[in-house]
Amino acid sequence: MSERISKGTVASPGIKIGRAFVYQGDKVIIPKYHISSDDIENELQRFEMALEKTKKEIIGIQKQIATSLSKEMSDIFTSHLMVLEDPHVEERARDTIRKEKRNVEWVINDISLELINSLNVIEDDYLRERIIDISDVNKRLILNLQKKKAASLAHITEEVILFAPDLTPSETAMMNRDYIKAFVTDKGGKTSHTAIMARALDIPAIVGTLNGTSLVKSGDMVIVDAIHGQVIINPSNKEISEFEKYQLDFLELEQELSKLTHLPAQTVDGEEVFIFGNIEIPDEKTIIKEHGAQGIGLYRSEFLFLEQSLPDEDRQFNEYRRVVEFFNPLPVTIRTLDVGGDKVYAYTQPYKERNPFLGCRAIRFSLENEELFRIQLRAILKASHYGKVKLMFPMITTVEEFVRARSITTEEMETLRSQGIPFDEEIPIGIMIEVPSAVINADILARHADFFSVGTNDLVQYLLAVDRISEKVAYLYNPLNIAVLRFLKQIVTVANDHSIPISICGEIAGEPRYTMILLGLGFRQLSMSPIYMYQVKRIIRLVGISECEELLNRIMERETTAEIEQLLEDTLSKKFPDIYL
Ligand code: PEP
Ligand code: MG
DSSP states (O other): OOEEEOOOEEEEOEEEEEEEEEOOOOOOOOOOOBOOGGGHHHHHHHHHHHHHHHHHHHHHHHHHHHHHTOHHHHTHHHHHHHHHHOHHHHHHHHHHHHHHOBOHHHHHHHHHHHHHHHHHTSOOHHHHHHHHHHHHHHHHHHHHHTTOOOOOGGGOOSOEEEEESOOOHHHHHTOOTTTEEEEEESSOOTTSHHHHHHHHHTOOEEEOOSSHHHHOOTTOEEEEEETTTEEEESOOHHHHHHHHHHHHHHHHHHHHHHTTTTSOOBOTTOOBOEEEEEESSGGGHHHHHHTTOOSEEEEEGGGGGGSSSOOOHHHHHHHHHHHHHHHTTSEEEEEOOOOBTTBOOTTSOOOOOSSGGGSSOHHHHHHHSHHHHHHHHHHHHHHGGGSEEEEEESSOOSHHHHHHHHHHHHHHHHHHHHTTOOOOTTOOEEEEEOSHHHHHTHHHHTTTOSEEEEOHHHHHHHHHTOOTTOSTTGGGOOTTSHHHHHHHHHHHHHHHHTTOOEEEOSGGGGOGGGHHHHHHHTOOEEEEOGGGHHHHHHHHHHOOHHHHHHHHHHHHTOOSHHHHHHHHHHHHHHHOTTSOO
16 A cells, blocks of 8 residues: 655655655764863864864865856855854854863754754744754764764665655755655755755755655655655555656656746737746745746845844845846845744744734834834845835735835935935835735725735735634635635726736745636736746646636636635646646
């Protein structure tokens, strides 16, 4: 009997069939002992040497990746160097060795664990995934202190599908693509460096299976279906032949789809649709551009605020400018900080709220911390001089909030003007529509804003009163709920009536199964992560607006989500039998 693991997240799409290889990585043993006063200098020297060696190793990997992959990918290791070169950490380690007379492995491991624990309590995917950068560096340092070589995947000399509790970005980057055909990890999410690396290497990967590694043994036959995020262990012959066909179809389709890069996203009846990218970390910009995106519809700026210290104006400006210049003359929509609630950032004490999603989040947080907000606004405004920037505020609930945020922006423009610092005087300022009150008051907001961008990830949760991260009520979290569709229809109508540009940047914009519905609702600007950009574009090029509207009308007559799901499924499987939706 085959067994299925269906809890994973697709980090890099594809289908592979083969033998499993379970890799547990290095088991690092931490010796713990006290040293005498006479040995302190010796211990500090040992630390110094291991630091240097580790730096050299990381720089070596960085160079190798810059040649074999890209400069962008090699930049991932800059964050490893930053962990290693953090003067506070280094100084603290030296101090502790001197004062507490403990050996360096013990001290270093304690400091790393402390950093990891402080990140572990934070419910933010991006930040939690930085834990692996710290573990990676810690492991290297300790192995170097013990003069051991890091285990490597380089010794694998036959084709395998790799299973591991977790993989570090360096392990992923150094994988031999001739032998490692796909990988599956228990930990990690879409935005981890390991996932980004997998996409760059074009290795199908599923991450976050929780316990996948414990269910499979080396040598087991497995199917990795990194389309739907499932793994089949010990498949039957029937399942193997089914997936072999699936695999061929997928490869053919991928080849076919990559031809779409430079073709317009135009429907058969000539309606032009714009596809933009969602960026979570700047490294993703290359992949997004390679997929033919027409700019960035959502640049989440949170990543900068997840570091140990507050990013100053220059640091922010340089990061924004990098992306803005890269896409110039295409637009880059930068969203101001969306932290607070569940997304806590590193340098504040996590402040417990009873209902964090209804608490001091996003624009509420920025208006509460005005100086922080002004610094970010100046950095964004300055970056606007280097390309086409649009500025957007998250979680706008009331008209007053938007008016206040806009007037602070105007004040900062005045400051820059008086200092002779150039910026785009015409920068469009828009609103994320993700709270029901913003939909209901959209006609009023339209008088103040230059554009709308619909964030369905939050809109669905606030409209249906269902926590977007709770597994218990996940069955309710469905964008096909008729209430959501009615709401979306309403917001598009108001935007069109007021001639205000509207885009959609929630996850549904990047899921091919919703494309016809979104077109039927009237959306013409979709912003998404690059994974399914081609599939979405292909669907756009195969449908007419009138048939999308017709489908939507039929859907709107249904009463339950189950009926809507069924109708959609029937329509799509008939119309696109060769696209996996
Ligand atoms: C959304 O809510 O749909 C959105 C795009 O924002 P985030 O997922 O960052 O909250
Ligand atoms: Mg949101």
